Amino acid sequence: xxxxxxxxLGAHALVSACLLVYALQMYALLFLSRRGRRRTGPPAPLxxxxxxxxxxxxPLYNEKWVAQRIIRAACDLDYxxxxxxxxxxxxxxxxxxxxxxGEVAVQRARGVDVSVVRRxxxxxxxxxxxxxxLERCRGEFVAIFDADFVPSSDWLRAVVPELxxxxxxxxxxxxxAHLNAEESWLTRAQALGIDGHFAIEQxxxxxxxxxxxxxxxxxxxxxxxxxxxGGWVGDTLTEDLDLxxxxxxxxxxxxxxxxxxxxxxxxxxxxxxxxxxxxxxxxSIQTARKHLGQVWGSGAPLGRKVAATLHLTAYGIAPLMLxxxxxxxxxxxxxxxxxxxxxxxxxxVMSLVGTSAPILLYSSSQAVLYPRRWKKLAALxxxxxxGMGISLNTSWAVWEGLRGRRSPFHRTPKKGEARxxxxxSAASGRVHVFEVLVGAACAxxxxxxxxxxxxxLAVLLGIYAAGFTVVGLLTWSERWQPRAASVPTxxxxxxxSPAA
Numbered sequence: 001x002x003x004x005x006x007x008x009l010g011a012h013a014l015v016s017a018c019l020l021v022y023a024l025q026m027y028a029l030l031f032l033s034r035r036g037r038r039r040t041g042p043p044a045p046l047x048x049x050x051x052x053x054x055x056x057x058x059p060l061y062n063e064k065w066v067a068q069r070i071i072r073a074a075c076d077l078d079y080x081x082x083x084x085x086x087x088x089x090x091x092x093x094x095x096x097x098x099x100x101x102g103e104v105a106v107q108r109a110r111g112v113d114v115s116v117v118r119r120x121x122x123x124x125x126x127x128x129x130x131x132x133x134l135e136r137c138r139g140e141f142v143a144i145f146d147a148d149f150v151p152s153s154d155w156l157r158a159v160v161p162e163l164x165x166x167x168x169x170x171x172x173x174x175x176x177a178h179l180n181a182e183e184s185w186l187t188r189a190q191a192l193g194i195d196g197h198f199a200i201e202q203x204x205x206x207x208x209x210x211x212x213x214x215x216x217x218x219x220x221x222x223x224x225x226x227x228x229x230g231g232w233v234g235d236t237l238t239e240d241l242d243l244x245x246x247x248x249x250x251x252x253x254x255x256x257x258x259x260x261x262x263x264x265x266x267x268x269x270x271x272x273x274x275x276x277x278x279x280x281x282x283x284s285i286q287t288a289r290k291h292l293g294q295v296w297g298s299g300a301p302l303g304r305k306v307a308a309t310l311h312l313t314a315y316g317i318a319p320l321m322l323x324x325x326x327x328x329x330x331x332x333x334x335x336x337x338x339x340x341x342x343x344x345x346x347x348x349v350m351s352l353v354g355t356s357a358p359i360l361l362y363s364s365s366q367a368v369l370y371p372r373r374w375k376k377l378a379a380l381x382x383x384x385x386x387g388m389g390i391s392l393n394t395s396w397a398v399w400e401g402l403r404g405r406r407s408p409f410h411r412t413p414k415k416g417e418a419r420x421x422x423x424x425s426a427a428s429g430r431v432h433v434f435e436v437l438v439g440a441a442c443a444x445x446x447x448x449x450x451x452x453x454x455x456x457l458a459v460l461l462g463i464y465a466a467g468f469t470v471v472g473l474l475t476w477s478e479r480w481q482p483r484a485a486s487v488p489t490x491x492x493x494x495x496x497s498p499a500a
Contacts (some may be wrong), residue, residue: 022356032204055139063147065416075107086114089129124234125409129231148265170225170252170259177261177434188379199365210307216240218262238283270474278397278411281315285401287310318394388468435472
């Protein structure tokens, strides 16, 4: 074999080995998650006079379809009224302001301590809003809910005792559930992916003592832990992940309650999903750049350092997947060559191990959360194709994160209970054009591999082709759909009935 052929094989082996490392991490998390599910039961309930003061923060920015719902849900939380404060952190610039003011007036008339907190600017976006409210809140504990989440009325009473019972806990994270999982195949696939994180990854990391993360919402923080860690900072797009690591560097721990869930809205448009994933991917890499040096410079065990590295760089899987696709084209020249037996065996084992890991992880999450409801796994092929299809978008986010380039915080558009187009931009850019082109190239490569009898590779490239093409075309079609112009007219305060 010539030098360039060995170079090509080496590059392919390197990419495959990196993907294998992330796959092995999934197996480890699967094993460790069993330990995380062995809870001794929730802490003993507190008497009403023992509950500490709590502030509930609702960060909003142009959320006209869901603002009223989350304010009502927060105001209906069952908690001693003299120790419950609700801050609506409203940075909105559209009709959301009127909706917020109207609903807050209704709830104040009911005797709820709820106020609208507006800043003079949007510096640091969500992180800035949370910090601005934190400096003005009276709660010892701080609960945070994004606009599309709907907590049950007993959520605070179930979570507060956990944080109150252990002064070493910095925060408690509860599981995300789904309001619209059955809306489409897109939402079913997302629900499956999120379930994998909350049913397997979170309990595993907490049980093993690894670095874990607050998910930005549906959690309860000890105010002292936030302040000790330096407060909310907006120098990354994942202020929640950043604060989680800073708090753990200070010695604070996280508790996770898989038995408690808060349902939320899944993005039902491809552009919205890509904007969300772009923000999460770029923010994760920004946080990795910021904190990995401190992780490796700490006295933490080696296993904890490795786990933190894989945790913070998890979105690096996307460019690795994209690289494997790109390498498939020159590898066509070697497809008919007789390669060393060791190379063939090692490649087959790595492919089998790597492909099986996500299948086992997501299947296990469904077994944990929804026993005997295996039909949810029908969305697994869609999830895999979707992950491949948005890998170009995610890879660009990783690249921007590595470069240290700052960008605005684009929140995910929500549509609320009415299944309309949100009317808000998802800021998806022009990546969809390249997604369609890459999809066409993958289809051509799949046909060539199939014609030479290499059917496993042909099938894999076919899945890539379907993922890239469908994601690109859906994004393109959404850009041409007319935006919703209608806005709910806020009723006068006396005309809005309190939530049941």
